[in-house]
Amino acid sequence: MIEWYEQGSVAIPRQLLNNYTRLGLSESELILILHVHSYIESGISFPTPDEIASKMTISVDKCIEILRKLMQKGFLSIEDRDIAGVRGERYSLRPLWEKMMMLFFQDTKEENQLERRTLESKLYSIFEQEFGRPLSPIEIETLSIWLDQENHEPIIIKAALKEAVLSGKMNFRYIDRILFDWKKNGVKSVEDANRHGERIRQNQFKGIHK
Structure with missing residues (x-):
């Protein structure tokens, strides 16, 4: 079997792809979010800017800038974690999912x-x-x-x-x-x-x- 296929896939919500511009996200912000989402799904909850930038056509400094903007705009947050007494940090996309849910309810309300x-x-x-x-x-x-x-x-x-x-x-x-x-x-x-x-x-x- 082809090696790249064996690496699996990432579930991308269709609502996100269809509505990211309505949420106020740019293409570069969307791709960065998808990479963070992919890292989290693979068990790496706090990838470094170097790791994320290596997956994109942007510099590390630009990656840091986009990450900062995503947190300022309320799409991404950093949470504390404690695993077996070891404290650390992790990225959370919960703010993004909450915004998407609010958009869904808004659309439903408008339809009604x-x-x-x-x-x-x-x-x-x-x-x-x-x-x-x-x-x-x-x-x-x-x-x-x-x-x-x-x-x-x-x-x-x-x-x-x-x-x-x-x-x-x-x-x-x-x-x-x-x-x-x-x-x-x-x-x-x-x-x-x-x-x-x-x-x-x-x-x-x-x-x-x-």
Whole structure:
């Protein structure tokens, strides 16, 4: 087997490769981080600037400068370690992973907000389609209050509309009662709403057959 292949490989997070510029990293900083990551994975937790620079096309002084910048920018830290009573230091990439996690949550939040705004813009036409007519000014204001003042999620409002359609009670007052009941009972998702509705129907069925 080829010797270089036997040396193994280094796991590089795809999120890091795709988003290093958004994190504020340059190419040289990224490559240096990958070398530090490789050293740590191979059991060398505190490689010297000489060792790192030997893997790159930069001088030792430039390597030291980049290491200092990475620590100043909060991507790399030096931690104390104690192994069998022997004290030493090691590099930690935890600050970088934490920044990547924050970026992931930020992207997820932005996606959710975009999805919410998209559904908000469609809600009015969804209601008009189900009611078979344009909404009145009072109904438009009520829908706006549900979204802006009572902070109901658009998907929950849509689910309440569906519940009203199934019940044959197509009016805003009934939908408002559904939303009030769901909020009181901690309904926060369509799945919660379905389970809550099933419980109500079961209780009604039991009441009829007593």
